[in-house]
Amino acid sequence: MSFLNLEKVSKFYGSVAAVHDFDLAVEKGEFISLLGPSGCGKTTTLQMITGLVRPSSGTITMGGRDITHLPPPQRELGVVFQSYALFPHMTVAQNVSFGLEMRKVAKPERDKRIKEILSLVHLSALADRYPREMSGGQRQRVAIARALVINPPVLLLDEPLSNLDAQLREEMQFELRRIQQTVGITTIMVTHDQAEALSISDRVVVMEKGRITQVDTPYELYEHPRNDFISSFVGKSNFMCATSSFNGKGASISIDNTPIRFNTDRREPDGKVSIFIRPEKLRLTEPGEGQIQGKVTTRYFMGSQWLVSAETSAGVLAVAVPNLGAPPPMEGETVGLAWQSADCRVLAGAAK
Known part of the structure; x- marks a missing residue:
């Protein structure tokens, strides 16, 4: 069985289907991107994995455990939001330490993990800075470090690069992939940017009107789209x-x-x-x-x-x-x- 499985997952708001019969099997260590136009159900799908939104039907399992109805804290997932949601009154080290403190990790272990994760994201020299003193790319890496430091089984990214300018966004795509491959963590990213999804994903899930239209490697998706929507949307x-x-x-x-x-x-x-x-x-x-x-x-x-x-x-x-x-x-x-x-x-x- 795959590490993370979504089987026939749907979310209805009244008679409107935000997500319908979503089936996806994610292997451990895989980088998956959910790609599609605004309103296609990408973020709703991600929120159902996090537990912030309850599915109307279907099941979600992780490591063989049914997490469909577990509250978010019990899922222990790492999440990076579009806005980064950093605490402005805390330094980089304090922001990264927050999740460990909530889990009552002992200080020596906290310090060790913070040092390791800041080294991974190339922010060791900025540990005492505040978010307002940092660039957009640096703040994004702080958010990633905070999500990874708790050793989550899955990292979920909700359009993490959308607030960056074009040149920095391209640089951070590859930085994000480097970090993911170094840690080896299973990752699911929501994006509407085709170049972003194609450049760093192992597989891309294209969504339209709440449904999956194709799941494939970036190369196969680009070279062999299954319908005219994918042909025109991707590239x-x-x-x-x-x-x-x-x-x-x-x-x-x-x-x-x-x-x-x-x-x-x-x-x-x-x-x-x-x-x-x-x-x-x-x-x-x-x-x-x-x-x-x-x-x-x-x-x-x-x-x-x-x-x-x-x-x-x-x-x-x-x-x-x-x-x-x-x-x-x-x-x-x-x-x-x-x-x-x-x-x-x-x-x-x-x-x-």
């Missing part, structure tokens, strides 16, 4: 309008009656379909080359790459062009667009 996406017809060997895909060199050995539905492909899987070519022609409408310099939009008969397509020293074609120029068939995925129904 940037292109959807090309096309027509599918079965020719006896497979489905032939065409745009405006022009074959686009995409075939599949499985039968696709006849009629209108949409083709999903990531911007970085498209290439700009010389006019007259590639599978389809287009005209550049916009181009934006992103530093490491250009993001180019081209209007085509299949719709407006975004192309990620690596910055190799030469800028891409200007707005108004005609270009060809090319791709590998293996990088496309056919979705039933015309692109919206």
